[in-house]
Amino acid sequence: MNPFILSILLLSLGLGTTLTFASSHWLLAWMGLEISTLAIIPLMSQHHHPRAVEATTKYFITQAAAAALILFASTTNAWITGQWDINFDLHFFPASMLTMALALKMGLAPVHFWLPEVLQGLDLTTGLILSTWQKLAPFILMCQIMPVNSSLITFLGVTSTLVGGWGGLNQTQLRKILAYSSIAHLGWMILVMQFNQQLALLALIIYIPMTFSTFMIFKTNSSTTVNTLAASWAKTPALTAITPMILLSLGGLPPLSGFMPKWMILQELTKQDIPLTASIAALSALLSLYFYLRVSYAMTLTISPNNLNATTPWRLQTTASTLPLAISATISAMLLPLAPATLALLSL
Amino acid sequence: MAYIMLTLLIGMVLGVISVASNPSPYFAALGLVLVAGVGCVVLMGHGGSFLSLVLFLIYLGGMLVVFAYCAALAAEPYPEAWGEWSVLGSVLGYLLLVVGAGSWFWGGWYEGMWVPVDELIEFSVVAADSGGVALMYSLGGGLLVVSAWVLLLTLLVVLELTRGLARGALRAV
16 A cells, blocks of 8 residues: 555544544544544555455444444433533433444444454454454443443443354354454453453453464464464464463463453452352353464464474565564563552553 | 424434335435435524535535435446335334334433424524534634544545555446
8 A cells, every 4th residue: 555545544543542532522532433443444455355345344334333323322412411521421321322332333242243254354464453453442432431231231241251252163264263352352341341440441451462462473474264373383483382372361361461351350240249240251261262272272282293284384584573573472471470560550 | 383393303204214225225315315305404493504504515415416426327227116015114114113212212201302492592692503613613623623634534545445447346437
């Protein structure tokens, strides 16, 4: 793509999310969401492949519908309560509408159906932007409208963790696996958001480096299916050794960083006296853990001294920077001992 | 006046049903003309005459005309019209939805929303709609810049999406 257009689009993507973060008026927040949607559309269809164009169209339609619903909900709230400020509590009816609209924006179950298909049609870099950056703006709006309609939020959260677990079980395409992983993690964030927004933010802050690392690893290996990952030992032996740590961190296994948000969330849910919800969420994490384990098995646990499954490709020195992946992989695997400091830093 | 407003609002809901149950884009655009026109008259009844004028000019006279030309590019010789039986099914479905939503909101303080009254029109010095536009150009300068940037961004996005001649699924004719 023309570098000027590319920089305009990326900067507008940043502008949109920044506007939503900085806004105290619902119209400005809606504007920021629309700007990010608009700016990412050409990025998604830049390869002009029919599958990419299909993903772009699906993304645009769902995001536009969600944005229209946000506008409608905030207008209804302005009609009923007489003000547009985000900091004031919403009336219950526009609050529920807004929650569903933001759930559609983020890809929470039961309105998650667009996410696997859209992510599958994108290349890994754009998929990375979709999975990480595009989740920030609706997430922060969701944080600001809490507490609202506890049963709806719990329903969204538990359904998302279950759908994220069960949906990802039958997948062989890595982008769809990451889409269901995103749904499950967002479900965990939503579950705790009604009680403690700090922990939801912690979950997001740990989730982003983990997903970033996974996408970058898949990009380094140029693999989009589980089968092609099996040749990763011949391309990048170091990454083949590190990736199971990242994937199991996504699964929430101690002593990796991914355990931190899950642990804190389960503790908070227990303190709020809903141990059944906590148990269901913990059990649904097992489902996600299975397919992360399957990916790490195919990639790492089948290497030497087992039978060789691929011939060695040419290993040329890469010109791409390896620093971002190094930093995010370290964060995703080794942050658990710093849990008290992380929690203290997040006191909002 | 209340009866006029009621008729207009019923016309708007029926227009929205016709847009949603459209058999082909031309008839959806026709329904949109009806909805936008009636909506503009409702807006005028609330005292927002400037906003109504701008809506007519820009939405109907600009965006809808461009949409109609684009839809005509993908013309089919025998488009489905409203006389088809399949369309009747969707029209009835949406009518049922409207009746359901209406019955859900019936009664209580929601009933006051059915026929709204002009508010504050005798108590204002500056009309709310044109005063708002003036405010956007004076105190709301930052938002004006952001809105202008968004319009430019939309242009660049559309140009980038339709770049090239006959490539992929989007085709510049």
